[in-house]
Amino acid sequence: APADTPLSRLLDSVEQRLDVSEQVALSKWDSRQPVQAPERERQVINQAQSQATRFGIDAQRAGLFFSDQIEANKLLQYHALSRWHAAGSAPQTQRIDLAKQLRPQLDRLQEVLLEELAEFDRHRPEPCTSALAQAIEKRKKSSERSLALIRATAHLCPAI
Numbered sequence: 351a352p353a354d355t356p357l358s359r360l361l362d363s364v365e366q367r368l369d370v371s372e373q374v375a376l377s378k379w380d381s382r383q384p385v386q387a388p389e390r391e392r393q394v395i396n397q398a399q400s401q402a403t404r405f406g407i408d409a410q411r412a413g414l415f416f417s418d419q420i421e422a423n424k425l426l427q428y429h430a431l432s433r434w435h436a437a438g439s440a441p442q443t444q445r446i447d448l449a450k451q452l453r454p455q456l457d458r459l460q461e462v463l464l465e466e467l468a469e470f471d472r473h474r475p476e477p478c479t480s481a482l483a484q485a486i487e488k489r490k491k492s493s494e495r496s497l498a499l500i501r502a503t504a505h506l507c508p509a510i
């Protein structure tokens with residue numbers, strides 16, 4: 351098992367947030383709603399920015415981090431929807447309500463992510479970009495999951 355570091359804990363939670371994307375996509379499939387929900391995106395980012403200082407994170411950093419989480423989530427939603435369109439149907443699994451359950455679940459994860467982002471920033475690996483890239487590679491996920499993780503962590507390390 352990978353060492354329990356601030357980076358690995360943060361990546362675990364980033365993946366938990368990504369795990370929700372399949373159910374979100376199923377809800378969009380059923381309701382024929384577009385993946386992108388701009389008003390909800392603004393709400394998620396505003397919420398992250400207003401909670402950030404409580405966790406000792408710069409509001410702009412928190413906003414950018416969550417904008418990356420949303421972009422990664424959308425990648426996986428588009429991927430799932432494309433698979434279902436190609437197949438002509440979506441899985442017949444139990445549905446979870448977007449507004450009543452999935453978004454509140456994402457809201458709860460938001461606080462965990464902010465806390466772990468703060469912890470990561472206090473113990474940033476050195477050099478950051480290679481530690482991050484290696485940690486993602488070691489997770490040995492599907493190619494779409496790796497891509498989503500890369501997208502979700504695009505601004506985690508300082509730009510080179």
Ligand SMILES: O=C(O)C(=O)C[C@]1(C(=O)O)C=C[C@@H](O)C=C1
Pocket residue numbers: 374385386387388390391394419420421423424453456
């Ligand atoms: O809440 C939704 O509708 C989602 O699809 C989830 C999510 C997110 O990652 O928070 C992703 C895309 C939408 O544009 C808004 C929010």
